[in-house]
Amino acid sequence: MAELLPPLKPIAIKERLSILFVEKGHLDVLDGAFVVVDKNGVRTHIPVGGVACLMLEPGTRVSHAAAALAARVGTLLVWVGEAGVRLYSSGQPGGARSDRLLYQAKLALDDAARLKVVRKMYAIRFGEEPPSRRSVEQLRGIEGVRVRETYKRLAAKYGVAWKARNYDTQEWDRADVPNRCLSAATACLYGVTEAAVLAAGYAPAVGFIHTGKPLSFVYDVADVFKFQTVVPVAFRVAAKKTPQPEQAVRLGCRDVFRETRLLERIIPTIEDILAAGEIAPPTPPEEAVPPAIPNPKSLGDAGHRA
Template structure:
């Protein structure tokens, strides 16, 4: 192929708030047919609506062509490779957004101790019923720890699923007990969606306000906002359902949990909620980040006085001279 299809524009792509949460595929080969993604196995070929997906989860036995990766990346869909019964994140497509408005706000706030603490307090306030004003990070962590222990205890009491403590080995998924396996599978799916929304909006997955030092610190920050109403109760309900079936067959507990999380994400309209919450946390915007400034595909030049000036121009040494248009950017 020489040249290929032209890249899509932001307005041609579905907003992250309108996308399906994730699709899981295994034992197939992903390719490209024109501008569409295809998945081929012994049953035949299906066309995957990648532009309408937030996350494409690739399980064991999946293979990718170069053109498949190109169409996925252009669609702004995140790729998540799934190991044997576990989820690992390795790559993502280009952000759907073209503006760095949220990224710049994130970098500015995380780089200042006072503003970083303010965002961390607001993130905890989204989970607590009481006021977090004036609390230190140590106090916030203590309150969060007590809250999570209470959630586990309540879910255990309501479902009858035995609970000891959260333990897991990322290199040995099957080594955990059923409830910890379900929690790992549920949280991994939520992390994938959180990462997809963060990158789709142009933010940095690594610049966390509560978590730090990891390239997915902000992913964990955002995912933690929704575990109590999404993944934790789902994990306990899945284990209860398997136990009630009488077979106690936990062989597909990861798949059952993942599908339950997907349904719950749709029910909660979680991508839309995540996008809204990110806008509130970073720029104080109570509306969805979908205005013209956010989506505009415009490159500007930094200026120490005016903050930014129009890019794609040839400025002369004399500031009073008229700017001359430069060749289009590639």
């Protein structure tokens, strides 16, 4: 009698390829896998569940089957503009559970807990404890000053003429090359971070430093890693004055995500940051609906559908 194959398990976020850009093609499903068909009919397969985030550029069409498959395997679909400007995203299974979302919301609504979380973000980002007796708004201001100084320092290090962080998504070509490179780089980081946030079951909109935006928490988490990863890539590319800087930035970000093992670090960092709020996560209610396919052992990352 032939042995039964082991049950399928979703690939953990930390073990996936970080991002993949798709341009001018039809994203569909063939033989259970993502496939991109270009205008000449050439098919390119993408491993199912092996990519954390698919960045869909102009000229890309997505079938219903592809969107449904992305939701099942935990691959975030992000619609971006030609220059990497975020437009819309969908297709993650993080909403399959609410315990972590409720925990996050409880921390954000408690002023004392929120301040502790913000102080932890500051400490991780800058490698030192923030000044004592400061409010969230005051820490936000201090952070802004340090960020502007860091931009200046890195620009000088790579020999890039730097004025200020300034761009208009509606008039992309009018921005200078360093700002265009930075925008392309942060778009890559936000896509990967959002995929991890959703896979872990948290809400992208419930932020602590950033508020009132659909991706406030994504910006909070991404900022912790920004100057370690994508900002140096952006300035390095800007200094080279390549003919296609945005493409060079994307390739550089892909490489630095792999080199720094970013996907392995995001979810543990989120848990470390939220734990600083000193509020115990809520226990699942007794009437909670169990997984459709029970799993005796943990599989994938927190938040994946079974």
